[in-house]
Structure formats: structure tokens, C-alpha cells
Amino acid sequence: MCIKIISMFAETAVHAGTGSDIGAVELPHQRERATGIPTIHGSGIKGALRDAARRCLSNSLVVSLFGSAPPQAPGGAQLDPGGLAFSDARLLLFPCRTIGPIFAWVTSPYLLARVQRDALSAGLQCPDVEFFKPSDSEAYVTTTSDFGAQVFIEEFSFTKRADSRVDKWAQFISGHVLPGDGLPSYEFWRNHVVKSLVVVSDSNLRDFVTYGTEVVTRVRLDPRKKTVVEGALWTEEYLPQDTLMYCVVVEALRAGQQVAEAREAEQKPPLGQLSTVIESMPVIQFGGKESIGRGFIRLRFL
Structure with a gap:
């Protein structure tokens, strides 16, 4: 096989989408049942x-x-x-707002363990993940990251833990996972992951992917009156670019x-x-x- x-x-x-929902978002994005992590079936x-x-x-x-x-x-x-x-599609890096880089690429030990398992099954060599055990107040980053003394992601502050082993994951993702071959236009993203990769705890990752997606309110206008059609107001959830x-x-x-x-x-x-x-x-x-x-x-x- x-x-x-x-x-x-x-x-x-x-x-x-998963169709309509009774939650705050009428048209939510697909998510894994047990973890709540976004996916594509x-x-x-x-x-x-x-x-x-x-x-x-x-x-x-x-x-x-x-x-x-x-x-x-x-x-x-x-x-x-x-x-x-x-x-199903499996999440590896999730973009979040931050101070320092234009955005942070956030992952967790669980996401890295999944990609390690799948990569080995496919005959690919990737870095080890066993050492990643960040607490809820810590964030592991590369030794060349653009973050200051503290790592700010969304509204939260984390203690910075620069570790050369994070560099290995950043290099693996930059060289083997991100679009690259013959695409000079992707040079920015390949360099950016080395500067902005952040490993947080699994519980923090779950919060970021739950509340960090894009939720857009949309309306449908009457073409003649240019007013909102009665009942034509809804919200949609997007996985961010x-x-x-x-x-x-x-x-x-x-x-x-x-x-x-x-x-x-x-x-x-x-x-x-x-x-x-x-x-x-x-x-x-x-x-x-x-x-x-x-x-x-x-x-x-x-």
C-alpha cells in the first residue's frame, strides 16, 4: 500500500460548511468532532x-x-x-494576530505529532516532537524569531522559550511542506515560518482555532430598493488565509x-x-x- x-x-x-447550525454562527466551518479543530472532509x-x-x-x-x-x-x-x-484535511499551522511578525503561525504538540506519524507512514523523515511540552503560559519559538521578550498572540501573553529544536520543525515545514519548488513568489512564506513559528499547548491551540477563525456577517439586498431583504441576514465562518x-x-x-x-x-x-x-x-x-x-x-x- x-x-x-x-x-x-x-x-x-x-x-x-456543515450547513446551518443553532449556534452563534449560522454557517460554521467543518470541525473534528472530538477536538473541535477545523478540517475539510x-x-x-x-x-x-x-x-x-x-x-x-x-x-x-x-x-x-x-x-x-x-x-x-x-x-x-x-x-x-x-x-x-x-x-480529511489535517491542520498544521494556524495564522494568528501577534506583535512582532505580521502574523504568527501557531501549532501544538498534538498537531506536530499527527504530521510526524503521517510523514513516517509516507516514508518522510521529520523532526522529533517528544520534547514539546509547553505549559499554558509558555510559547516555544525558533532561535531567530522576530518576537520580543514576551510572545503576544491575539489577546494573550506567553513566556518566550527559544529552542533550536523548533528551528528543525521550521526548516522542515519551509523546505518540504510549504509551496516552494520553482516558486520565488513563496520565498516570503518560506522565510516567514522560520521567524514566526510558535508552539503552544494543545489547550491554547484549541482556543485559538475556536475563536480565531473569520466570522463574516452577510446580507442580501433588494436589487431595486437597495435595502436588506427581510430575513436575509446571516453569518459565515471562514478558515483564514x-x-x-x-x-x-x-x-x-x-x-x-x-x-x-x-x-x-x-x-x-x-x-x-x-x-x-x-x-x-x-x-x-x-x-x-x-x-x-x-x-x-x-x-x-x-
């Missing part, structure tokens, strides 16, 4: 990549990678499974036969075909609100 990781860098704010990732693949691959290849299109009604045509399986996530892609069990067939036909196996799609269309729209510029994410095959 072959496993690969795709990094997902939000170039614009993202709204992967694997079905949404698969659908967006499938739509992109239609533009550069034949229909037969699209079906072999992603399976048959869903039936229009229950009891429809026989469905063929695809050769690829997609995980510059959020860094990733997802895991696995060649499904039936992909073994596809790999063998691809070798016989001198074609790329399923993951190779997906890599071709991402290389030809590195920026893909995920989630809703496409017509107002939301959800554009740059992908990178690790």
Missing part, C-alpha cells in the same frame, strides 16, 4: 480533485482514480470504486491491480496520475463561496 501526503496552503479564506477534497482531473485526464482515467460519479437517485447504476482514498493543512492519500486495495496494469501499459500508477493533475493545476478551489473568491488552495505533493 502506497501512502502520500498533499500539503494544502490556503491562498484565500476557506468555507467548507475527505469527500470534499476528493470531489474538488475529481473536478480538476476532468480537465486534464480522460474520463476512463478519472473513473479509475476517483470511482464512478455518484448516482442521481437511490438504486442507480452500478458504481465502480476508485483507486485512491483521501483522508495562510492556513496550512495537509491530507493523506492512499492507493486503495484495488489500486494494486491498476498499478500492474499501468506498468504493462507504460502509464503512471494512480498516485502518479494524481501528481500530474496537481502539477498542471496546483491551485484548486475547495468548499463553497467560489464566486466571491473563497477556497483557493495551493497543493504540493510531498
